[in-house]
Amino acid sequence: MRKEDVLQLPSMPLQSPTYPRGPFRFFNRKYLIVNYRTDPKAIRDALPEPLEPDGDQVSVQWLDLPDGEGFGAYSAAAQVIPCTLKGEPCNFISQMYVNNTSPLAGGREIWGYPMKFGHASLITHGDTLTGSLEYASQITAQGTMTYKHQVHPEIAHRENLLLARKQVTLKIIPGIDGKPEIAQLIGITFENVTVEGAWIGNARLELTPSVNCTLADLPVHQVTGGIHLVTSMTLPYGHLLHDYLA
Amino acid sequence: MNIDQILKLPSMPAACPSYPLGPYRFINREYMIITYETDHDLLRAAVPEPLVPNAEGHVLYEWIRMPDSSGFGDYTESGIVIPCTFEGEVVNYTAQMYLDDEPPISAGREIWGFPKKYAFPKLSVNSDTLTGTLNYAGELVAMGTMAYKHQASPGGLEAMNKAMTKTSCVLKVIPNFDGKPKICQLVAFNLIDISIKGSWISPARLQLIPHVNAPVADLPIKKVIGGKHYIGDLTLPHGRVLFDFVKDQKP
Numbered sequence: 001m002r003k004e005d006v007l008q009l010p011s012m013p014l015q016s017p018t019y020p021r022g023p024f025r026f027f028n029r030k031y032l033i034v035n036y037r038t039d040p041k042a043i044r045d046a047l048p049e050p051l052e053p054d055g056d057q058v059s060v061q062w063l064d065l066p067d068g069e070g071f072g073a074y075s076a077a078a079q080v081i082p083c084t085l086k087g088e089p090c091n092f093i094s095q096m097y098v099n100n101t102s103p104l105a106g107g108r109e110i111w112g113y114p115m116k117f118g119h120a121s122l123i124t125h126g127d128t129l130t131g132s133l134e135y136a137s138q139i140t141a142q143g144t145m146t147y148k149h150q151v152h153p154e155i156a157h158r159e160n161l162l163l164a165r166k167q168v169t170l171k172i173i174p175g176i177d178g179k180p181e182i183a184q185l186i187g188i189t190f191e192n193v194t195v196e197g198a199w200i201g202n203a204r205l206e207l208t209p210s211v212n213c214t215l216a217d218l219p220v221h222q223v224t225g226g227i228h229l230v231t232s233m234t235l236p237y238g239h240l241l242h243d244y245l246a
Numbered sequence: 247m248n249i250d251q252i253l254k255l256p257s258m259p260a261a262c263p264s265y266p267l268g269p270y271r272f273i274n275r276e277y278m279i280i281t282y283e284t285d286h287d288l289l290r291a292a293v294p295e296p297l298v299p300n301a302e303g304h305v306l307y308e309w310i311r312m313p314d315s316s317g318f319g320d321y322t323e324s325g326i327v328i329p330c331t332f333e334g335e336v337v338n339y340t341a342q343m344y345l346d347d348e349p350p351i352s353a354g355r356e357i358w359g360f361p362k363k364y365a366f367p368k369l370s371v372n373s374d375t376l377t378g379t380l381n382y383a384g385e386l387v388a389m390g391t392m393a394y395k396h397q398a399s400p401g402g403l404e405a406m407n408k409a410m411t412k413t414s415c416v417l418k419v420i421p422n423f424d425g426k427p428k429i430c431q432l433v434a435f436n437l438i439d440i441s442i443k444g445s446w447i448s449p450a451r452l453q454l455i456p457h458v459n460a461p462v463a464d465l466p467i468k469k470v471i472g473g474k475h476y477i478g479d480l481t482l483p484h485g486r487v488l489f490d491f492v493k494d495q496k497p
Contacts, residue, residue: 003295006491007427012419013342013361015292016461022425046261048247079261095259101364104348105355109420114259117348117364172258173420174357176433178268178484180253186423214262238423244252 011105019106020070023191023236027067031229032122032131033080034143034205035059037222043081046094046218048170048185050242051083058082058218060141060205062122062131065103074100077120077133077141079215083168085241090166090187095215097133111238112171112186118213129228135213145203145226152198152227163193163231168241183244190233197230257352265353266317269483271439273314278369278378279327280307280390280450281471288465293328294417294432296489297339300329305465306338307390307452309369309378312350321347324367324380324388326462330415332488337415337434344380344460358485359418359433365460376475382460392473393448399474406445406476410437415488430492435485442478449473 001014011017035057043053063076078096082089097118098104107113119134124147133141167188175181203226207216247260257263282305289299306327313320325343329336344365345351354360366381371394380388399406415434422428450473454463 001291001294003491006294006417006419007430009419009430011421012355012359012417013363014294014417015342015464016459018363045247048252048260049249094261101351104364105351108258108352109355110425111423112258114261116259116262116264117351170252170258170260171423172252172255172260173429174257175429176358176418176431176435176485176487178357180255181429182420183253183255184423212262217261237425240423244249 011109019102022070022110023234024071025069025232025234026065027232028196029231029233030064030122031227031231032062032129032143032145033059033227033229034061034131034145034203035224035227036205036220037224038218038220042218047081047083047092051085051090051092051168051185054082054084054089057224060143060207060215062120062133062143064122068103071103071106072100074098074103075120075122076103077118077131079218081218085168085185088166090168092168095213097135097213109173111188112169112184114169116213129226133213133215135210138208138210140208140210140213141215142206143203143226145228146201148199148228149201150199152200155195155198163190163195163229163233169238180245184240185242186238187241188235188238191236193231193233195229195231199228201226201228257356265349268317268357269481270318271316271479271481272312273479274477275480276311276369276477277475278309278376278390278392279474280392280452281305281474282307282452282467283469283471284465284467289328292341292465293330293339297330297332297337297415297432300331303468304329304471307388307454307462309367309390311369315350318350318353319347321345321350322367322369324365324378326465332415332432332434335413337413339415342460342462344382356420358435359416359431361416363460380460380462382457385455385457387455387457387460388453388462390450390452390473392450392475395446395475396448397446399445399447399476403442403445406442406478407440410440410442410478410480427492430490431487432489432491433485434488435483437480438483439481440478441480442476445474445476447472447474
């Protein structure tokens with residue numbers, strides 16, 4: 001391959017790039033979001049400066065992604081910490097688990113989504129919307145929610161839904177010498193969001209301590225409710241919020 | 247989390263980094279490598295300039311069993327290596343890699359630029375046959391076999407120890423958050439503290455099946471040359487930049 005063509009590669013490997021160029025449109029993307037109160041000190045410890053905590057609530061989320069451009073079909077689980085950056089409300093994505101290399105490598109390498117390989121599933125079992133996460137052969141998280149009991153009161157105002165809030169990731173990529181080469185806070189705002197359905201309901205959440213999948217490090221003090229969303233949306237490229245090496 | 251803590255993070259996520267800082271020690275790493283001859287034009291297209299592929303048209307198809315790897319755990323890998331030269335020095339260019347463990351995939355891609363994807367490789371002894379298989383997205387894409395420990399390799403352990411010090415080379419591509427190229431480098435490294443415990447050669451056979459996302463068959467097999475089987479301990483250190491496509495390339 002000619003040198004000038006190497007720079008056109010969207011990703012490794014040269015012979016079959018793991019992910020193409022974005023943006024990436026997702027169709028029929030389903031969420032189970034379980035919100036809960038946790039320890040404020042644990043939130044402070046988990047948030048990279050200059051992000052500031054925004055309350056004592058965080059969430060564990062499950063995503064069923066049956067149709068993602070460039071990525072295919074997969075499932076994900078994530079821990080999300082509401083925060084502020086210079087006063088602007090944001091959501092810090094602190095951990096994500098997926099079962100597919102394309103979004104895993106693309107997520108880490110483009111935006112800095114903190115993805116590891118885990119087996120998340122989001123399915124409807126009889127009357128129960130059920131999210132589970134298995135990491136290294138052990139169940140580390142299980143969330144359940146009533147199935148479409150109550151339509152979300154803010155469905156007409158999608159800007160009020162969590163999806164409109166800016167996502168923030170901490171992108172860390174080492175150099176070949178092991179020193180940090182990229183250390184940035186990246187902002188991502190979904191585009192062309194269509195909410196096809198949104199419901200709220202009672203929820204329960206169990207997090208199991210596991211050293212390489214540390215959702216339980218933000219312990220569940222009180223579950224405040226569940227949100228169930230069905231959407232289509234576009235994941236665009238990100239923008240730089242803060243550069244730790246600048 | 248303050249800036250000192252952030253800059254000391256070895257990897258993402260901050261809450262439980264995928265991989266620690268290197269170097270990485272591997273105990274009882276077991277290799278099966280089948281050398282074959284392929285098409286010269288296709289080989290040229292698969293290798294990024296300024297690397298030059300070997301004149302013989304040889305390709306190394308490998309399976310590696312890694313039961314005990316510091317920072318990474320227990321996993322198996324399969325992939326394609328192309329002997330090349332860089333400014334006259336012989337190097338091994340790693341073109342494709344498939345493995346079943348995320349930390350070495352992320353560390354491999356992010357530190358060195360190993361072109362790794364998640365798949366299910368397997369290296370096992372089935373009665374009299376050393377057998378490697380690779381499944382990608384539910385389908386078999388590679389199967390290789392060697393006779394089991396028929397003949398010690400020429401030159402013994404000393405020759406194999408020396409061969410393992412050969413420079414390895416990969417193409418590291420990491421995009422920027424806006425999709426533009428950020429890191430685009432040819433990277434080199436050399437294994438250190440190598441201790442080979444056994445090394446054998448034998449006839450081999452190899453089957454590669456076309457698959458769009460695991461294109462191991464894109465370098466077709468014209469002739470199988472033979473197989474090598476060896477086991478040993480080694481350390482994978484950080485590396486160095488041979489060529490930077492962003493900085494060294496004049497527009």
